[in-house]
Amino acid sequence: xxxxxxxxxVGLGLIGSSIAHAVRAMMPTVRVxxxxxxxxxxxxxxxxxxxxxxxxxxGAAVIDADLVxxxxxxxxxxxxxxxxxxxLPAEAVVSDVGGAKVSVIKxxxxxxxxxxxxxxxxxxxxxxxxxxxxxxxxxxxRWCILTPDADSPEIAVERMRVFWEGLGANVEVMDxxxxxxxxxxxSHVPHLIAYSIVGTASDLxxxxxxxxxxxxxxxxxxxxxxAASDPTMWRDVFLNNRQAVLEVLQRLTEDVTALQRxxxxxxxxxxxxxxxxxxxxxxxxxxxxxxxxxxxxGRSHD
Numbered sequence: 001x002x003x004x005x006x007x008x009x010v011g012l013g014l015i016g017s018s019i020a021h022a023v024r025a026m027m028p029t030v031r032v033x034x035x036x037x038x039x040x041x042x043x044x045x046x047x048x049x050x051x052x053x054x055x056x057x058x059g060a061a062v063i064d065a066d067l068v069x070x071x072x073x074x075x076x077x078x079x080x081x082x083x084x085x086x087x088l089p090a091e092a093v094v095s096d097v098g099g100a101k102v103s104v105i106k107x108x109x110x111x112x113x114x115x116x117x118x119x120x121x122x123x124x125x126x127x128x129x130x131x132x133x134x135x136x137x138x139x140x141x142r143w144c145i146l147t148p149d150a151d152s153p154e155i156a157v158e159r160m161r162v163f164w165e166g167l168g169a170n171v172e173v174m175d176x177x178x179x180x181x182x183x184x185x186x187s188h189v190p191h192l193i194a195y196s197i198v199g200t201a202s203d204l205x206x207x208x209x210x211x212x213x214x215x216x217x218x219x220x221x222x223x224x225x226x227a228a229s230d231p232t233m234w235r236d237v238f239l240n241n242r243q244a245v246l247e248v249l250q251r252l253t254e255d256v257t258a259l260q261r262x263x264x265x266x267x268x269x270x271x272x273x274x275x276x277x278x279x280x281x282x283x284x285x286x287x288x289x290x291x292x293x294x295x296x297x298g299r300s301h302d
Contacts, residue, residue, distance in 0.1 A: 002027055002029065002030060002166070003067075003159040003160070003162040003163045003166070004030060004066045004067040004093070004159065004163060005029075005030060005031065005066060006030070006031045006033070006064055006065050006066050006067070007019075007023055007030055007031070007032050007033070007065065007066075007067045007068075007069065008032075008033045008034070008035070008055075008061045008062045008065035008067070008068045008069070009032065009033070009034050009035070009051070009069045009071055010034075010035050010036075010058055010061060010062075010068065010069065010070050010071060010072065010080055010083075010084065011035075011036060011037075011070065011071035011072035011080070012034050012035075012036040012041055012042075012045050012051075012071070012131045013036075013041075013071065013129050013130055013131065013133070013134075013230070014125060014126065014128060014129050014130065014133040014134055014138075014230075015071045015097045015122065015124075015125065015134075015138075016034070016036075016069065016071030016097075016131075016134070017045070017048075017050060017130075017131045017132075017133065017134025018124075018133075018134035018135055018136070018138040018139065019069055019071065019097075019134075019139075019167070020032050020034060020050045020051050020134065021050050021134050021135055021136035021138075022136045022137070022138070022139060022167040022168070023167070024050060024136070025136040026136070026166050026167055026168065027166055031052050031053075032050075032051045032052050032053075033051060033052060033053045033054075033055055033061050033062075033065065034051035034053070034054050034055070034061070035054065035055045035056075035057070035058050035060075035061035036131075037058075037072075041130070041131055042054050042056075044130075044131050044132070045131050048131060048132070050131075050134070057083075058080065058083035058084050058087075059083065059084060059086060059087035060087070061084070062084045062087050062088050062089070062092065063087045063089070064089065065088075065089065065092050066089070066091065066092050066093065067092065067093050067094075067095065067159075067163065068084060068088065068092055068093070068094045068095070069095055069096065069097065070094065070095070070096040070097070070098075070108070071096070071097050073098075073230075073232050073233045073235075073236040074098040074099060074100050074103065074104050074233075074236045074237055074240045075232075075235070075236030075239060075240060076236070077096060077098055077104045077107045077108060078107030078108070078110065078111050079111075081094070081107065081108045081111035081112050082111040084112075085111055085112055088112065088115060090114075091116075092115070092116065093116050093117075093118060093156050093159060093160065094108065094112060094115050094116065094117045094118075095117070095118050095119060095120050095160055096108065096119055096120060096121075097120065097121060097122055098119070098121060098237075098240075099121055099183060099187065099188070099233075099237045099241070100180055100183075100236075100237055100240040100241035101119050101121065101147040101176035101177075101179045101180055102176045102177055102180055102241075103240040103241070104119060104240065105117070105119050105147070105149055105176055109149075109151070116152070116153060116156050117149075117151070117152060118146060118148050118152045118156050118157050118159075118160045119146070119147045119148065119149070119152075119176065120144055120145065120146045120147065120160060120164070121144065121145045121147065121179065121183070122138075122139055122142065122143075122144040122145075122164070122169060123142055123143045123144065123145060123183075123187070124138050124139050124142040124143075124144075124169075125138070125229070126138075127225050127226065127228040127229050129229075129230040129233075137168065139164070139167045139168050139169040140167075140168035140169070141168065141169075141170070142168075142169055142170065143169065143170050143171070143172055144164040144169040144170070144171050144172075145171075145172050145173075145174050145179055146160055146161065146164075146171060146172070146173045146174070147173075147174055147175065147176040147179050148173065149176060157173065161173075177244075180241050180243075180244040181244045181247070181248070183241070183244075184241060184244035184245045184247070184248040185248050188237055188238065188241060188244075188245050188248075189245060189248045189249060189252060190226065191226055191227075191229065191234055191237075192238065192245070192249070193223075194223040194224075194226035194227040195226075195227045195234075197220070197223050198220075198223055198224050198227040201220065258270075259271070259274070
């Protein structure tokens with residue numbers, strides 16, 4: 001049995017459009033309505049045709065929904081929730097896809113004090129954005145973390161679990177604050193490092209007469225892929241998860257200082273031990289199906 005019959009997606013970028021594609025593919029009887037604040041995006045979605053209807057306002061989009069997915073940057077969640085408040089059906093479940101949860105839940109609760117809210121975060125994406133970037137298999141085999149709070153009914157949490165599993169995702173339920181700390185380690189700080197190192201390379205490009213770009217090795221090349229992610233989304237993630245990000249950055253700073261000391265004093269044993277331990281972590285990621293072991297990360301060299 002399908003958990004929802006009428007799904008509304010507010011925000012039709014990569015994640016929102018991918019949810020729409022996945023619902024159409026995996027739950028073909030479910031009616032999908034879309035809305036985006038950008039008229040150009042709405043027009044493009046009409047051309048692409050991956051939703052049943054594109055509404056002209058957020059309120060009109062949710063008027064008969066039984067699931068509303070807020071797929072906007074985390075800094076815009078409160079405003080997006082407020083825009084649907086007057087027209088949201090009393091029985092509808094509201095969820096989201098934001099990468100920071102404590103601040104998003106607070107914003108949604110303030111705008112929708114009487115709504116049934118089950119916050120969530122599909123840990124999936126690409127460096128591309130916009131409605132053309134979405135595809136139905138984005139969530140297949142990836143994790144979606146549900147982060148209900150004390151006011152989230154268990155039945156609604158279970159419906160969201162069934163929904164995401166229906167799109168091919170693995171589902172984990174996690175405390176919102178714990179989610180923010182985990183994602184600071186696994187996603188947010190790695191993105192911050194990528195933005196930083198690519199920015200440093202850009203500053204050095206003039207000094208090296210473009211050799212940094214010309215001779216990009218695998219490591220730097222992969223940093224540039226991460227750093228190509230949507231700037232609005234990541235700005236909002238860092239501002240809305242600042243406590244956890246700053247905590248992890250402090251620990252990282254201490255660890256980098258220890259590495260700096262080992263390099264300065266020629267302490268090869270410390271370096272080798274660290275590199276061996278982190279190599280094992282890479283193997284664990286592959287074993288759990290979160291990446292594959294193809295040479296050069298599966299890049300084609302034809």
